Structure formats: C-alpha cells, structure tokens
Amino acid sequence: DSGVTQTPKHLITATGQRVTLRCSPRSGDLSVYWYQQSLDQGLQFLIQYYNGEERAKGNILERFSAQQFPDLHSELNLSSLELGDSALYFCASSVALAGEGNEQFFGPGTRLTVL
C-alpha cells in the first residue's frame, strides 16, 4: 500500500458527461501528479500540483482540469467525455517538487469507461 488513495475505483459513464476523480496524497507529500494510462498511449503525464499551485502541465486536454485543495487532496475533472477518454487514471504524490530526485508514489488508479 503506497499511502495514496483514489476514488472511485471504477467509473462508467456516457459520452458527453462530466466526472470527477479524487486523490489523497501520502501524509506529508506536497506534490500531486495525474497520469493517464491507455493501451495505445502508455503512461502520459497530465498535470502536477505543488502545495495548491499548478506547477507543470503535460498532455492534458482543455476538456480536463484539476485542482489541489488546502488539505492537499486533488481532483481531476473530465468533461465532454469521449470514447477515447476511457483509460486508467493514476494519481501519484511525492514529498517535494519534481526534478529533485524524489520518487513518486502511485495510487491504485481509477478505471474510467466511457460508453
């Protein structure tokens, strides 16, 4: 158990809908990262927050947004869902900023299925 929690574990929804994925980082970790894992795209970095502020953006679509709250939990919002958004979404946390050699600890993921 990495100490990172994600809810829900599974999510099934229809095209055009909006969903929210939730992540709680390990105790003491200030950085939260979101990744998308699909069969044909591998593990793609979406976005990073550090202590409530956005710090880095990866391949995140404009239909997607995220935030980190004062208690350090984070939410990833996915809107106008398309079939291609079906994937595993992982949250990870680390104690400090990326690029300082700190490993990231991953949550169990949320499997999103868009029908």
Next chain:
Amino acid sequence: AQSVAQPEDQVNVAEGNPLTVKCTYSVSGNPYLFWYVQYPNRGLQFLLKYITGDNLVKGSYGFEAEFNKSQTSFHLKKPSALVSDSALYFCAVMSYGQNFVFGPGTRLSVLP
C-alpha cells in the same frame, strides 16, 4: 527534451534464471533514473532509483539496476527470477527541475 526507450515489449525468462529488462535514456544534464513495477489492476510500485554515487543500485524484491553513463543505460536485473516477478516494468527519467518521463513499459513473463 527527455526521453526513455525500453527496446523490448516483452521479455520471457525461465524461473530461476537471471533476468534483464533494458532501458536507455536521453536527458540534458544529470539524470535521475527510476524503475517501477505494475501488477495487473494495480498502481505502479517504486522499485529503485539512481540519483548519484555507486552505479549499481539495489532495490526492492531482490532487483538491482546498473547505471552506465557512457551507454546512457539503466538496465534492471535480478539474479534469479520468480514466477511472481511477472508484471509490467517501467523505466523513468527526470533531470533537475523537470518532470518524470516514463518509458513504454516491458512485460516480463517468468515461466515455471
């Protein structure tokens, strides 16, 4: 730009034999290198990392990795494979101030 290559999609090895999962990287600056393992329907688990110092890094579950700067490689190794080692393995690289870049993954199958 940072990049990671894992040249083998699949590695098959017999139980008890040594295993190697290959990783090469490209970064500007000094690399920080990581290996993660993913079991079915689970998140990624951290195995080991190289930051600086000894080129041979030891990690969890008997795994080790060797950093080779001249060949820009960071291959994952284990002296004696177990069936339970069968999983998807990811190499990742970062340099100071940058985010992780993950390789495409290598599926390891250990055959009994």
